[in-house]
Amino acid sequence: MEKEEFIYLISEKMKLVRVEQSFSQDKMSEILGISKKTLVQIEKRRIDASWTTVVAFCALFNHSQLLIASIGDDPVDFVQLIASNNGGMPKEKTMGGKIWWKEIECSGDFRLQQNLISNHYRILDQYDYRWHSSFNREEGLIRLLELQELENIEIEKGIEE
Template sequence: MTREEFIKNTDELLRLVRTEYELTQESMALCLGISKKTLVGIEKGRGSLGWTGAVALCSLFSQSSILQNTFGGDMQDILSALAFERVQPKYPKTMGGRVWWEEVQQGIGWHIQQNYISRHYRLLTDDDRHVCSSFDLEKVKLAAAEYERVNAK
């Protein structure tokens, strides 16, 4: 999934999320920091939240079952995968991915998982610390090889 696909999906889900939370267009616009006119345009397919608005929607409404079922669980994880596509931060420990994740590959001290819904990958250490995320499996495999090389004892 690219940022553009993600933005398109969030644009299409905006009205459903607003309805799920029982918000008026005016209330939702206030939450997202946009005008009601802009929100109406997005809901009618004549505008877009853009990257910042899509991130705001998914962050503020991260408990939305509509968003979770569309993107595969934890909204923060997919936002991180897209936001840090070209940057490598230090991630905190995860819960290990018991619901939304399939084990893809294991190595010495690490394992790669793929999200069932969004199909993005993540590299975790054996104690479930997040090392990187990407939609490119080869990029995650390279990070795994580097992690194994650096942490070999």
Template structure:
């Protein structure tokens, strides 16, 4: 798959992704950073999405069943590989992003962390999988208490 093929395939699925998320055209256009007119043109297959829009769709709708049906479970890996022509991860990073996060609480399965730059919060499991993220501290603490009530 190359860039043009990916653009064509994702462009054809944007409307289905929007419907899957129950978004209006106005909302979807705002999320993707395009005008409603542009979104309508893409959905009616009168024009193709730009590369930037395709990247945004893949990044912002990772959990979309429509997108997974098209690209499997790693749309960002596909985007990254196409953009760079290859991705070589033979050198493992020792820090693996920990420098950007402070852990404020840790239980058996979950960690509550805050990003030192953006100040947003996240909850990750012992494997580093993100379960929740928000700028709202109270909402994050509530979700953390729900996830850890049996720990």
């Protein structure tokens, strides 16, 4: 998913999340730091939210079930993935991909998964820590092999010592 597609998706969901959270338009515009007029324009789908508004929205409403279900992943993680130009993510604990994820390939203690909603990829270790995220399958497969090679080198070093 490209940045523009993500902005469009979040813009579409803003009204639903506002209603889910029981906020008035006045309160939501105050929370997001935008004018009520701008919020109304977004909700009526006359304009898309700005990238800054989308980032703030995802950060502030990252626990919204509607938002999570729309993306299939933590909204803040998704913003970081887009902002980092599809690069690697910091290592962090995940829930392991029981929902919204399918296994693409396993290699040693690592597995490549694809999100069923957004179609982005991630690599998790056997403890469900995220090592890499990308929109590119080939990039994910290459990183999976690199991680496996590093793991093999560490195992060999341990045997030699």
